[in-house]
Amino acid sequence: MNSLAPTDNPGLLRFLRRWYGAPQTPNVRLGESPEAPRELVEWHEISAQWGGEITSHNYAIPLSELAVEDGKIPFWVENQGTWVWAFDPASEDRSVYEREPSDEPTPWRRTDEQLSDFLIHATILEAILGAPATKVAQGVPADWLCSREGSHELPFPAWNWPANDSRILFGESWLALVHASDDPDEGHDVTLAARAPGDLSWAENMPGVKWRSYSGAQDHTTDEPLPW
Numbered sequence: 569m570n571s572l573a574p575t576d577n578p579g580l581l582r583f584l585r586r587w588y589g590a591p592q593t594p595n596v597r598l599g600e601s602p603e604a605p606r607e608l609v610e611w612h613e614i615s616a617q618w619g620g621e622i623t624s625h626n627y628a629i630p631l632s633e634l635a636v637e638d639g640k641i642p643f644w645v646e647n648q649g650t651w652v653w654a655f656d657p658a659s660e661d662r663s664v665y666e667r668e669p670s671d672e673p674t675p676w677r678r679t680d681e682q683l684s685d686f687l688i689h690a691t692i693l694e695a696i697l698g699a700p701a702t703k704v705a706q707g708v709p710a711d712w713l714c715s716r717e718g719s720h721e722l723p724f725p726a727w728n729w730p731a732n733d734s735r736i737l738f739g740e741s742w743l744a745l746v747h748a749s750d751d752p753d754e755g756h757d758v759t760l761a762a763r764a765p766g767d768l769s770w771a772e773n774m775p776g777v778k779w780r781s782y783s784g785a786q787d788h789t790t791d792e793p794l795p796w
Contacts, residue, residue: 580688591617601631607684624698640665640676651729655683680725689724696743699761703768703779707754741767
């Protein structure tokens with residue numbers, strides 16, 4: 569399978585090495601964390617190898633800070649706290665739940681993803697959001713990217729963040745975040761990501777689409793408007 573589509577931890581390591589380069593501190597091992605499932609500890613060990621570089625937008629709650637909240641344990645948070653993901657400590661299947669925090673408690677909603685898949689999915693999304701080269705456009709025809717030769721959809725369920733039915737597609741040297749525009753009749757909003765601008769030059773051939781291009785790692789941890 570294409571190395572931009574990892575489905576397990578060995579595949580994730582291959583993806584990270586290809587996307588970010590060699591790890592800064594390989595073979596990191598963390599101490600015991602009784603509240604944390606094995607797959608979450610392993611992800612933190614993988615993340616530590618790159619010194620936290622692989623999370624540029626949303627972030628994982630440190631293992632030492634995991635705590636039960638309304639029956640679930642939050643472990644992943646949107647950078648401004650507008651969305652949170654959690655697992656059920658009493659469940660063996662490690663299903664992931666989500667909700668939008670508010671002053672009025674809202675119930676956890678079960679997603680269609682288990683923890684091990686979520687962590688891979690979230691890591692690839694972070695690669696898109698923090699990529700050195702991105703192109704962003706709205707109102708892109710629905711089938712344009714899917715019909716491109718070599719294009720595949722990441723084999724995980726769609727997300728409700730940053731918009732309903734958010735999906736990730738990938739090619740040989742690029743990734744894409746795709747979701748329907750606010751007006752479904754207008755097509756899709758697309759964020760293309762790559763390690764170098766030249767890897768996205770092919771997108772300029774799409775007639776009628778106005779791309780906004782960004783170079784250099786993006787920092788979306790402020791109150792500035794997001795580019796999607």
